[in-house]
Structure formats: C-alpha cells, structure tokens
Amino acid sequence: MLRKIKRSGAGYVLPAVITVAVVMIYPLLYTLVMGFFNNTLFLEAPVFCGISQYKKLFEDKVFLGSITNTLVWTFGSVFFQFGLGFIMALILHQPFVKGKTLIRILLMIPWVTPSIIGSAVWKWMYNADYGIINFIFSSLGIIEKNQTWLSNPKIAMWSVIAVNTWKMFPFILLMIEASLQSVSKDLKEAAVIDGANVFGIFKNVTWPSIAATCYSTTLLMIIWTLNAFTFIYAMTEGGPAHKTEVMAMYIYKRAFMDYDFGIASAASAVLFALSMFVSLVYLYLTREKEGN
Amino acid sequence: MVKMKKSVTRTNIVWQICTYAILLLVILAAVFPAIWMLSTSIKLPTEQYDIPPQIIPDTPTLGNYVNVLTNSKMFDAFVNSIIITVSVVVITLLISILAGYGLSRYKFRGHGVLKIALLFGQMIPSVVIIIPLYFLVAKTGLLDTHFSLILADLALTIPMGVIMLSSFFETVPKELEEAAKIDGCTGIGALFRVVLPIAKPGLISVAIYTYIHAWEEFLFALNLSTSTKTRTLPIAIHMFAGEFAVDWGSTMAASAIVAFPVLLIFLSCNRYFVKGMADGAVKG
Incomplete structure (x- = not known):
C-alpha cells in the first residue's frame, strides 16, 4: 500500500492536500452547514433551523443593500482598473517609449504597497481639513469647498473605489503589456503593407491575440474585488450609513461585532456562491485558451 | 511624398510628447501617495497642517521615526511579523515544491480534482473561511499563537505556490532527472539536486509572492x-492610527517602516516577480 502511494507520486502532494483540507475545505464546508443553524454567542450549541436564516437574511435591508454595494464596488473598481490598465498598457507598449523597465517598476509601486498602508496614506490625503486632495482640487478649481471624501454618503464609495483602482491597475497593465509582446510583428507589418490603419490593425491583429488575457484578468479582478476587505474596513468600516458596506464587510460585522455566526455563515454562503459563479466562468475561459 | 513624410514625423513628435506627458501624469499619480507618506513622516506636528502643504518641510525631523521605533508595541509587532512571514515563506516553499513536482511529474488518482481544487482555492473569499477557522483555532486552544496565524496564511499562499511551481517544473526537461536517477539518485534527491537549481527563478517568484x-x-x-503577543504590523499600524488620531506624522512614519521592506525586496527582485505573476496568475 505504502509503496503503491510512493510510486504513484501521491506522497509528494500529501502535505499540500492536508493543509488545504484543514485550512480551506473544512472551514468552507463548516460555513455552508452553519448557514442552516442558529448559532450566536449566547447559545450553548448551534440549533438546526432550516432555511430560516436565509429568509431573515433576504428580509434584511442592510444585507440587500450590501449586495447592491458589492456590485457597485466590484464593477466600479474593475471598470476603472481595467480601463486605466488597458489604455496605459497600449501607451507604454509603443516602440519609441524609452526607459520601459523603470516606468514599469514605478507603476508597480501601488500594487506592492500593503493595502493597510495604502489605506492609512489615502485616509490622510482625503482628510477633510488638511488633506492634500482637497488642497490640490481646490487650487485647480475642481471643487469649491473642502469635501469630506470618506464620510459623505454620496461619494464615499467612489473615494474607496479610487483607492482600489490606484492599487490594482498596475497589475492589469502588466498582464496586458506582457501579452502585447506576444503579438506577431510579421502580421502587423503585413497589415501595414496592406494599408490597414491603426484601428484596423488593432481590431484584426492585436485584439485577437490579447483578448484571452483581457478576459481572464478581468474575471480574476472581479473575484479579488468581490472578496476585498481591507480597504473598506480600514477606511470607512462600511459607513457612512452602510453606504460602503459590501458583503465581506457585512459578514465580518455580523460575526465579529454582533456574534451572530449563523447569519454570518448564511451570508458567507451567498458571497461564496457569487464568487464561484465568476470562478466557473474564469475556469471555462482559461480552459478554452489552453485548448487553443 | 517628401511633404507627406514630413507631416507624419510632425504628428509623431506631437504624439510622442503626448505619450510621455500621459505616462508622467500616471506615474505621478501612482507614486504620489508614497512620496506624501515620506514627506509627512519627516514633518514636525506643526508643519503637517501647513496650507499650502510642502513636499520637503523647512525643518525635516526624524522624531516621528524615533517615536515609532521606541514604541514597544510597534517593535513587538515588527518581530511577530518577521517570525510569521519567514515561517509562512519557508513552509509554503517546501509544501509547494513537493506538490508542484508531484503534479507535474506523476498522474495519480484525484490528480485533476486536486488541480481544480487549488484553482478554486485561490478564489474562496477569506471572510468566508475566517469564522470556522476562528472556532477551530479557539477550540484547540491555539488562539493568539504564531502557529494559528501561520496556518491561516497558508490557506492563501499554498494554492498559488503549487500552481506557479507545477507550471514551472513542467518546463524543466525530464531527461535531466532520469539521468540523475540512473546515476543512483532517489526521486527526492533528483528533485533537490537537479530540478530545484534550474527552477530557481520560479522559487524566487513564489517566495516573493508569499512574502x-x-x-x-x-x-x-x-x-x-488577540494580544500584543502575536499582533502583526498591519494590525499594529491600524491600532496605532486609531490611538494617535491626530498624529499623522507618526502614523506615516510607521507606515513607511512597514512598506519599506516590501518595496526593497520588490525593487531588487522585480524581474522574477513580474514574470512569475504573468505565468502563475493568468495562465493558471
């Protein structure tokens, strides 16, 4: 038996399998099961309660609001991250641009800066009275009076999205720029000789070779943003008036502030289902790409 | 013909200037928070609130850094962060080397399932697993130990590490190990003596990513x-910022101290880092 395991190579993956089982599979299954149990700090043992937690959850206005907030947060962030990353990749890729390595390194700084540090610095820059952002914007005449960027319910979400965009666009830029390097030069030259214009070349030569990377990076970004927690926790804690309370934040608050682990588990299951849906699309698309 | 060529070069120059202008603007936006962090960290409390703000203060001071470094809580947090990070990097590397090698060289039952489970593993929200993990750790009496933090971090780092390394090992020719095995090396011996030296760039990128x-x-x-015994730097910074709500100078100095090691490693190894991410994250 032991020898059989050894020969099959399964022994090599055993430590990884055990770790993954303990820190991922077990917690995940536990969460999914706990969604059907009443489980607060005040109960001695969890009590089975069917789908009543889910009923309660979908009657909770704050939870429903958190779904909307999650969608705004995710699609808002990814839209700007991708837009900026994509355009900057095309700009940086132009052959005449000098010092590409240095530019890449400088642009990567936001991405390697720990999120909690990014939050602290931006919080200071957003400061209503002495923040540099109010100073710059009012000197440029963009705003008339100082704004409270993180505590105004109308703009708080967009202020945090701006920080998330700042942090993540370098990643997209890098991925797209790397795939632009794989675009065939011969095809491009042939298209130029045939008299194609810039847009024609982009549509018929460049896009087909970078499309797969664009799709998969976007989906990866969607998954990461759905799960992101640090920026919102550190900058607004879900406020003002639940306006930035995304699902991850909602779950955290129910579990570790209200100690209602049952409802938090049910909400986790909903968030998990959402991420899995996106992940399946991602897997489907990357598999397609490997097939090519 | 000559005329046309001339106009083309002229628009080219205009476009080149535009390109550099856009690049400069975006680089400035990307780097500015770091500059502002450093700038605030060397300002006296009285200068932090100056309007108009200055990038380089009139009387630069290291007082904020002294303030942070002599704060015993911050120092403990620094030590905790180092213990945890080093352990996570070492354990992730060991486990990922073995699993990555197993996945790239052998076909066993559950091979495909494991690969997909790892891919999905990268996508499970951490907030979904923290509740049960908290109970598990509390029940086994491991709450507030370095071990529990190291274990939890592995959930994030192992899936990515295994995926990156297994795709890296696939590029190492099998013939090399076979030759080593004929010369009397065991399977594991061949892995450590022959494969790993070739896979060094892959190992470095996994190490940086994990770090x-x-x-x-x-x-x-x-x-x-739950206490300063295991508190790491990110948490300490968050609390520090709360404690000294008005002392932005010290908060920024503390932030700079946390960001510095990451930036240093990134700047010295960015070659590996960029390539590893492109191979691991998107190709999967």
Whole structure:
C-alpha cells in the first residue's frame, strides 16, 4: 500500500492536500452547514433551523443593500482598473517609449504597497481639513469647498473605489503589456503593407491575440474585488450609513461585532456562491485558451 | 511624398510628447501617495497642517521615526511579523515544491480534482473561511499563537505556490532527472539536486509572492491575534492610527517602516516577480 502511494507520486502532494483540507475545505464546508443553524454567542450549541436564516437574511435591508454595494464596488473598481490598465498598457507598449523597465517598476509601486498602508496614506490625503486632495482640487478649481471624501454618503464609495483602482491597475497593465509582446510583428507589418490603419490593425491583429488575457484578468479582478476587505474596513468600516458596506464587510460585522455566526455563515454562503459563479466562468475561459 | 513624410514625423513628435506627458501624469499619480507618506513622516506636528502643504518641510525631523521605533508595541509587532512571514515563506516553499513536482511529474488518482481544487482555492473569499477557522483555532486552544496565524496564511499562499511551481517544473526537461536517477539518485534527491537549481527563478517568484501576502495579511491577523503577543504590523499600524488620531506624522512614519521592506525586496527582485505573476496568475 505504502509503496503503491510512493510510486504513484501521491506522497509528494500529501502535505499540500492536508493543509488545504484543514485550512480551506473544512472551514468552507463548516460555513455552508452553519448557514442552516442558529448559532450566536449566547447559545450553548448551534440549533438546526432550516432555511430560516436565509429568509431573515433576504428580509434584511442592510444585507440587500450590501449586495447592491458589492456590485457597485466590484464593477466600479474593475471598470476603472481595467480601463486605466488597458489604455496605459497600449501607451507604454509603443516602440519609441524609452526607459520601459523603470516606468514599469514605478507603476508597480501601488500594487506592492500593503493595502493597510495604502489605506492609512489615502485616509490622510482625503482628510477633510488638511488633506492634500482637497488642497490640490481646490487650487485647480475642481471643487469649491473642502469635501469630506470618506464620510459623505454620496461619494464615499467612489473615494474607496479610487483607492482600489490606484492599487490594482498596475497589475492589469502588466498582464496586458506582457501579452502585447506576444503579438506577431510579421502580421502587423503585413497589415501595414496592406494599408490597414491603426484601428484596423488593432481590431484584426492585436485584439485577437490579447483578448484571452483581457478576459481572464478581468474575471480574476472581479473575484479579488468581490472578496476585498481591507480597504473598506480600514477606511470607512462600511459607513457612512452602510453606504460602503459590501458583503465581506457585512459578514465580518455580523460575526465579529454582533456574534451572530449563523447569519454570518448564511451570508458567507451567498458571497461564496457569487464568487464561484465568476470562478466557473474564469475556469471555462482559461480552459478554452489552453485548448487553443 | 517628401511633404507627406514630413507631416507624419510632425504628428509623431506631437504624439510622442503626448505619450510621455500621459505616462508622467500616471506615474505621478501612482507614486504620489508614497512620496506624501515620506514627506509627512519627516514633518514636525506643526508643519503637517501647513496650507499650502510642502513636499520637503523647512525643518525635516526624524522624531516621528524615533517615536515609532521606541514604541514597544510597534517593535513587538515588527518581530511577530518577521517570525510569521519567514515561517509562512519557508513552509509554503517546501509544501509547494513537493506538490508542484508531484503534479507535474506523476498522474495519480484525484490528480485533476486536486488541480481544480487549488484553482478554486485561490478564489474562496477569506471572510468566508475566517469564522470556522476562528472556532477551530479557539477550540484547540491555539488562539493568539504564531502557529494559528501561520496556518491561516497558508490557506492563501499554498494554492498559488503549487500552481506557479507545477507550471514551472513542467518546463524543466525530464531527461535531466532520469539521468540523475540512473546515476543512483532517489526521486527526492533528483528533485533537490537537479530540478530545484534550474527552477530557481520560479522559487524566487513564489517566495516573493508569499512574502508580500503574508507581510500584509490583515483579516486573519485581526481575528486570530488577540494580544500584543502575536499582533502583526498591519494590525499594529491600524491600532496605532486609531490611538494617535491626530498624529499623522507618526502614523506615516510607521507606515513607511512597514512598506519599506516590501518595496526593497520588490525593487531588487522585480524581474522574477513580474514574470512569475504573468505565468502563475493568468495562465493558471
């Protein structure tokens, strides 16, 4: 038996399998099961309660609001991250641009800066009275009076999205720029000789070779943003008036502030289902790409 | 013909200037928060609130750094972060080397399932696993230990590590190990003596990736660490900022101290880092 395991190579993956089982599979299954149990700090043992937690959850206005907030947060962030990353990749890729390595390194700084540090610095820059952002914007005449960027319910979400965009666009830029390097030069030259214009070349030569990377990076970004927690926790804690309370934040608050682990588990299951849906699309698309 | 060529070069120059202008603007936006952090960290409290603000203060001071470094809580947090990060990097590398090698060289039952489970593993929200993990750790009496934080971080780093390394090992020719085995090496011996030296760039990129994740991990540390005994830097910074709500100079100095090691490693190894991410994250 032991020898059989050894020969099959399964022994090599055993430590990884055990770790993954303990820190991922077990917690995940536990969460999914706990969604059907009443489980607060005040109960001695969890009590089975069917789908009543889910009923309660979908009657909770704050939870429903958190779904909307999650969608705004995710699609808002990814839209700007991708837009900026994509355009900057095309700009940086132009052959005449000098010092590409240095530019890449400088642009990567936001991405390697720990999120909690990014939050602290931006919080200071957003400061209503002495923040540099109010100073710059009012000197440029963009705003008339100082704004409270993180505590105004109308703009708080967009202020945090701006920080998330700042942090993540370098990643997209890098991925797209790397795939632009794989675009065939011969095809491009042939298209130029045939008299194609810039847009024609982009549509018929460049896009087909970078499309797969664009799709998969976007989906990866969607998954990461759905799960992101640090920026919102550190900058607004879900406020003002639940306006930035995304699902991850909602779950955290129910579990570790209200100690209602049952409802938090049910909400986790909903968030998990959402991420899995996106992940399946991602897997489907990357598999397609490997097939090519 | 000549005329046309001339107009083309002229628009080219205009476009080149535009390109550099856009690049400069975006680089400035990307780097400015770091500059502002450093600038605030060397200002006296009285200068932090100056309007108009200055990038380089009239009387630069290291007082904020002294303030942070002599704060015993911050120092303990620094030590905790180092213990946890180093352990996570070493364990992740060991486990990922073995599993990556197993996945790239052998076909066993559950081979495909494991690969997909790892891919999905990268996508499970950490907030979904923190609640049960908290209970598990509390029940086994491991709450507020370095071990529990290290274990939790592995959930984030192992899936990515295994995926990156297995795709890396696939590029190492099998013939090399076979030759080593004929010369009397065992399977594991061949892995460590022949494959790993060739796979060095892959190992470095996994190590950097793991390091950055473990160093900045926030959610697990926030819940699994309950005292200064295990508190890591990100949590300490968050609390520090709360404690000295008005002292932005010290907060920025503390931030700079946390960001510095990451930036240093990134700047010295960015070659490996960029390539590893492109191979691991998107190709899967």
